[in-house]
Amino acid sequence: MCGIVGLFLKDSSLEPQLGSLLAGMLEVMTDRGPDSAGFAVYGAAEPGRVKLTVRGPDLDTIGDALGHDVKVTWRDTHAVLSVPEAQEETVRGWLARERPDVVVTGAGRRIELYKEVGLPAQVTSRFGLRAMAGTHGVGHTRMATESAVTTDGAHPFSTGEDQCLVHNGSLSNHHSLRRMLEPQGIHIATENDSEVAAGYLTWKMKGGATLAQALEAGLDDLDGFFTFVVGTEDGFAVLRDPISCKPAVMAETDRYVAFGSEYRALVGLPGIEAAKVFEPEPAVVYAWVRD
Amino acid sequence: MPTVDLAKTSKRELNGALHALGEKDHGLSWRVDNPAGQHALACGLDAPVNIEIVGHVGYYCAGMNKQAKVVVEGNAGVGVAENMMSGLVHVKGDASQSAGATAHGGLLVIDGNASARCGISMKGVDIVVKGSIGPMSAFMAQAGRLVVLGDAGDALGDSIYETRIYVRGAVKSLGADCIEKEMREEHRAELRELLDAAGIGEDVAVDEFRRYGSGRQLYNFHVDNAAAY
Numbered sequence: 001m002c003g004i005v006g007l008f009l010k011d012s013s014l015e016p017q018l019g020s021l022l023a024g025m026l027e028v029m030t031d032r033g034p035d036s037a038g039f040a041v042y043g044a045a046e047p048g049r050v051k052l053t054v055r056g057p058d059l060d061t062i063g064d065a066l067g068h069d070v071k072v073t074w075r076d077t078h079a080v081l082s083v084p085e086a087q088e089e090t091v092r093g094w095l096a097r098e099r100p101d102v103v104v105t106g107a108g109r110r111i112e113l114y115k116e117v118g119l120p121a122q123v124t125s126r127f128g129l130r131a132m133a134g135t136h137g138v139g140h141t142r143m144a145t146e147s148a149v150t151t152d153g154a155h156p157f158s159t160g161e162d163q164c165l166v167h168n169g170s171l172s173n174h175h176s177l178r179r180m181l182e183p184q185g186i187h188i189a190t191e192n193d194s195e196v197a198a199g200y201l202t203w204k205m206k207g208g209a210t211l212a213q214a215l216e217a218g219l220d221d222l223d224g225f226f227t228f229v230v231g232t233e234d235g236f237a238v239l240r241d242p243i244s245c246k247p248a249v250m251a252e253t254d255r256y257v258a259f260g261s262e263y264r265a266l267v268g269l270p271g272i273e274a275a276k277v278f279e280p281e282p283a284v285v286y287a288w289v290r291d
Numbered sequence: 292m293p294t295v296d297l298a299k300t301s302k303r304e305l306n307g308a309l310h311a312l313g314e315k316d317h318g319l320s321w322r323v324d325n326p327a328g329q330h331a332l333a334c335g336l337d338a339p340v341n342i343e344i345v346g347h348v349g350y351y352c353a354g355m356n357k358q359a360k361v362v363v364e365g366n367a368g369v370g371v372a373e374n375m376m377s378g379l380v381h382v383k384g385d386a387s388q389s390a391g392a393t394a395h396g397g398l399l400v401i402d403g404n405a406s407a408r409c410g411i412s413m414k415g416v417d418i419v420v421k422g423s424i425g426p427m428s429a430f431m432a433q434a435g436r437l438v439v440l441g442d443a444g445d446a447l448g449d450s451i452y453e454t455r456i457y458v459r460g461a462v463k464s465l466g467a468d469c470i471e472k473e474m475r476e477e478h479r480a481e482l483r484e485l486l487d488a489a490g491i492g493e494d495v496a497v498d499e500f501r502r503y504g505s506g507r508q509l510y511n512f513h514v515d516n517a518a519a520y
Contacts, residue, residue: 244407244426279385281406
């Protein structure tokens, strides 16, 4: 069992509240996943720069080593490196060479991605989610059933620029998909089946598919149980497996689209009483794109 | 009318108070505000009382219900009225998966849609859905009646034992051993009674429905299948 949530804002006046709304949703899902939690937030882009969210020990000295062009924002066990686009490869190379103990959890123009072991409320507070602004975000609370409770096993997973995925369920053909994807240049860092699903979507989108088309193709290629919530730089989508094994509730108003594993997660959203609340149908792709 | 505000009162207190009701409280009405999607509200009631829940409820609302009338002014999560024995559960919005699962008796009315596995393993309950139902509904259904004014998803009535299913709209596909059956006079009368009980007027005509039920081919082991084992 896991809990997943997602919030995609249509009304820009809600953007300063994205983090606090998402934190509220995530914390309600503690019952479904008390082991670890994670979230991705799509905040403001800085022209000419990319953000690398990194996680690892001794990050406090990383800024000095990388030089003045890289701006570092520290958040507990993570740091966000704002890097001039032209230097992204150099910085990644330096990290791989000099700091192999540091993991890049997410990269892109807008995404920041945090995950940690512990109760969701502790995780959101350690990273200061409530103060974050953005246009959309996803979150996950994990109750580990098949692998250890580690930060690596926590969601979201990001395998492409500004892409991330949270998953409730389990895939049964992730080994064969991994073998297919890795020679295609899709890097999958962990043993987690959900990361393979993220990698699959990255591969499809690299080939020119839209997020909705990538998920549509996933219905044929991904075998197992899943409810996915996926974010891209300007998109947000939901897909459930054909027998709708895992729960899902959505709410839509003029101001936002929200997803929760249970309706309880949506109760704190503004205007929820008047929202269109519905259960996404199995094997139907629900996707939204920002104008 | 006693009103319980779940923003101030815990679910355990509410359910405890409802469990204390009995025959002596016949006809009593309670109102519950701010359910906020909480699970297991108004479960295990055994009293001829009316409970109105104003808002969306979570999983297993009115589960194991006996005698009581429970009205949900909103949507219901997974397993509404599961294992109901008698009484009435009325969901004014949509119901999630496994509505009326394993229920033995009573009437479950859903004004909106019910998603996957509606009436799974139903054992005598009557279910009337004014919208559509999702895939795998009435899976392994054993007794009772299921009426659907809208459409039914894939594999309706898969591995059904008994249960009469009436669908007004399209059936995407029938499950193993579920077959269409003739609508005879007794079925029209029974369907009319069920529609009336659910408060559905004469503008919905019984002739618009088709009847489905068990082909009764899975009751016994068939020797031709021996090689499959």
